[in-house]
Amino acid sequence: MTGIRNKHLRVPVSTAEEQAIKSKARDTGLSVAKFMREISLGYTVKSVIDHQQVEKLLKVNGDLGRVGGLLKMWLTNDVRIKITSKAEIEETLFSIRTTQNKMLSAILDLRKK
Template structure:
């Protein structure tokens, strides 16, 4: 008894115009699938998820981790009385504003990644 695989299963041929073929191939490439896998998923009603979505999630996770680490460092620094005693009030205020500005930049970067999705 032989196993049924896609390799030894019947083909479905579809006639398309050259521009349609290019569009289908581009769509498949964009989501990281072969043309056959892309058409099979679309034909079976399976949601086609792109590789870019997965990359964006990884990118957002990294940025979110950076924001968390920066916030944790700021909290640790502000709760360390010995460390705070090394700075005068003006230096302390400038340092806090600078750290918050960096956090804001990271949040904006994360927002841009989300908007790309």
């Protein structure tokens, strides 16, 4: 369906619609013309930012924050968290490494797209 593109279509839009179209085109990394052509022809246009992956990263980041908070309480000898065995320390460190690996995996998934 490609070839010489020498025809132009004129589509009247409001200022708000123009801004929305330009914003959506920018989110996909496409020019406005290519974005409108692809949408009009029924193609699915993927956003440069995968919102599901961003949500996944935010959850993992929250997990890291919680683990960091627990580790900080342990290091300050908080009585609410009394870690007495080497196994508990190793389990905490394993949890941190696991969460870091989840974060790395999510980032790598984003790069593939």
